[in-house]
Amino acid sequence: MLKQPARLGLLLIVSAGVSPAQQTLPNPQVTVIRSGKLVDVDAGRVLTNQMLLVRGGKIEAVGENLPVPAGATVIDLSKMTVLPGLIDCHTHLADAGDDEPLHVLQRTSAETAYAAIPNARLTLLAGFTTVRDVGVYRAFNDVALRDAIAKGIVIGPRMFVAGAYITISEGAGAMTGLALDMQLPWDLHYGEANSPWEVRQKVRQLAHRGADHIKILSTGAVLTHGSNPKSIEFTPEELQAAVDEARNFGLRVEAHAHAAEGIKNAIRAGVASVEHATLIDDEGIALAKEHGTYLDMDIYDEECIQEGAKENKMPADFLEHDRDLGEIQRRNFTKAVRAGVKMSFGTDAGVCPHGINARQFAFMVKYGMTPMQAIQSATKNAADLLGKSDLLGSIQPGKYADIIAVSGDPLENIRVLENVKFVMKEGKVYKQEP
């Protein structure tokens, strides 16, 4: 729980000059944070000795020597570096998370939902105050988890969810590998569509049922039985239908794509981001730059796929799909960064265990980003990709008080982000360690 250091409490009383009655009644709505260093991701610089005034879940003011309102709670982070809450643009919090997707058939929908609760908590406590969750096998488990978090029933990050995968039958987002005579329940094949009009129907249904964005699978996948990441699945017409129909509802589309042609089809159709972008070629990089498409490249999770292989937990066909792709994706990440393509931070959490999302930062730096660019990908850029720059992504007056802190300077050692000491979401403190 929140502890108010005695020294700062005294300072508060002296500087605020209020009556004793006011001093003994802390105002739970108002918090003042003293930061040592503060990462200003908008300007790409680090500020010192800033104070943050938080009121009612939002940041009200940022600056040196702000007056401390009567009854405010003061949090001393003067020995830490303060950053905006991190955003992971590619998570799967609402699935149980298993190397073998068919295991979903051994759990009821309710069991899957309960199993997802720790995923949400681990993600928030790791400093990720917002996620863009990009699909579930059990349709709408993500909508339910998002709403449970928003109501305070479950502890977790603010979620923006897809509702289901839009996939071709037997495609990358389908539950495959079953005997032909097996009948799936409705929620395990909800997002299947096989023409532009079926795609439009799915988008309409998902929008009606509370999706915040649309996830479409443009190519085959690594972690799907009977799939080939190098194959094209949806046609350009189907991808275009998804983007056009989503736009009618004010929604953006993200496309899973490994194969170069599938990536380009998605960019030309106007998706907001390409997920994985594994085999992107030079033309694809140029197209992404031209269209302002974000690449959301999960360049850490190869480590977890290989770990799963060592422990014999990863299905053999998945490892066959994955061969060489990890290294190629990392090389293409470097190319895309050098070309100046817009990059967001997405880990595919669920492939790796939830809560270690920040390990990807060191890989992003290793493969060509500056530490500031890596931090911006998970803050400013991620908020832009979500279309929520007015509320998220930096520490500015008017935005949500999503604030984290780490010991040390992440611009000198990006790995300090793997050990977040302080987490505030919408003005509420969830973690505070010395």
Ligand SMILES: [Zn+2]
């Ligand atoms: Zn994914």
